[in-house]
Amino acid sequence: MALNPPRPPSLPLNALRAFESASRLGGFKAAAEELCVTPGAVAQQIKVLEAAVGAPLFWRSAQGVSLTALGAATAAEFSAAFDLLGVATSRLRSGAAPNVVRITALPSLAQLWLGPRLADLRARLPGVTISVTAAERPPHLLREPFDIALFFEPAAGASAAYNLGEDEIFPVCAPALAKRVHVPADLAGLVLLSDASWASDWDHWAATVPEVPQARPAGPVFSLYALAVSEAVAGAGFLMGHRHLVSDPLKSGALVAPFDDSAMLDRHLMLSVAPTAEQATGAARVAEMLSLTGGYGC
Amino acid sequence: MALNPPRPPSLPLNALRAFESASRLGGFKAAAEELCVTPGAVAQQIKVLEAAVGAPLFWRSAQGVSLTALGAATAAEFSAAFDLLGVATSRLRSGAAPNVVRITALPSLAQLWLGPRLADLRARLPGVTISVTAAERPPHLLREPFDIALFFEPAAGASAAYNLGEDEIFPVCAPALAKRVHVPADLAGLVLLSDASWASDWDHWAATVPEVPQARPAGPVFSLYALAVSEAVAGAGFLMGHRHLVSDPLKSGALVAPFDDSAMLDRHLMLSVAPTAEQATGAARVAEMLSLTGGYGC
DNA sequence: GACGAGATGCAGAATTACTATGCCTAGTAA
């Protein structure tokens, strides 16, 4: 019968967050990435939690972890709690800076799609500060401090999101180069530029265009699509163009599409709005304006 | 336009907890008590949070803090989030130890009310471990790791709670002493025992019994009511008895109540059950059994 | 004018969290 208040301390919050992340993502490594720490740190946190609780939460095996019954029974509740915490945090942030709109986007979209629209946006929304963060993967808008996300994603009817059209691809090149090719088969042996993270674009397009050589020749690879576009404009070779990303140079004539054949990737340009962005806030207005100028044209 | 993922770190969880606590309790000092740290620590955490958010959350004045508009606008959401987190934590704990029932009670209730019932309880619930923690104030059952709380409280219809009757007080003493007094006025000049945290018991009783001297004479003061009861049994003087706490010695004859006059304090013996204690768990069964043997009698 | 209550600031100390490393195991590929 313990007397008086060494009130038992609550479970460590950071350990709970690690548990929630690991349970949601299904592994310590993924959780570590989300939390921006090393996997070892996550493993440690979870061990601390298990020691505090007095029971294992994950079964460990050599190729990953899986939730124990206890872990599985409580994971959803923790996720809900941290979601709520994320929402509250987000409201706190936007309440503190009501005129700041934080956009995150794929680097290529940030540069080639968003960039050209920013000046107009700023002009039409004086007083609103727009910050843009490039990221490789879409954020969990309930958790991360962004108001708007702009990514190529499957058009799964997520939360508030504008679908700005499928990701359509087709070869593009500088006008001078276009004179040398007339049908897709002419590409054989020519320089094909590609983006590191979209390495399979050429294959995918080729698969839908029968008379083109299947084997994609090795060519310059760029880690930034915008760089590949510049190179293509400079005449360095043929690039697999994404409709949303090359509409500007196509319109200006800096690039041309030598063939009619295009392929559709099973994903769409999605503009998602954080659920905390209420009507009439800067974020909602920015999202709406972007979606209006959003289609393929500009 | 920031490039790539130094993903902005989320707000520090501990600082958020400090903010939530301070906002709910209305001050840094109270929050510090709840979190078992010094007020300085809370002040620091909140400052960290304000710096991270970029806006003040509290207005400071010499006699306390008050929420800013921003703080007030978000406090409720944080409370809800941490409540949810507490519920999840509680489920995790009880899932890990399904047969442990954690009771917290006023020290006097733990010793004089719960103590005598524990043996019976243990006999009727084999396999269930009952732990008892004495505390001065009722816990926030959504947050703190207890299944059952036993305190004198206003009978505000809180969550699942059994009302075990008003807190009724009247003087008691050893049988030998009782022979010397016949009416309340006879108490004048005699030794009146009292409990440190219930110092006003005598005044309160006197106020409802006209013919008793108003000025409560100084007498031995005990910090543990159970100690005062022992002393009274030993014949050290008159003690203001609480019906729920002296029913055992009254029944056994170790103490007697020399007068008929009793007073009611505006509070009840409340047995609260954590909302996470589902039907048929150990906690629910313990609570039910206690409530059945709960009335004034035993 | 001297409390008392509540908040603050800072330096040092204690605690907590993270990284870096090497090791282990179970699949998979050669």
Place this chain on the structure above:
DNA sequence: TTACTAGGCATAGTAATTCTGCATCTCGTC
């Protein structure tokens, strides 16, 4: 078999956070 890879574990050292223990400040109240 023999790498090789992926994911997790353990440990030690280090970095970062957080807490305490003051002295101090500002208002009300007595």
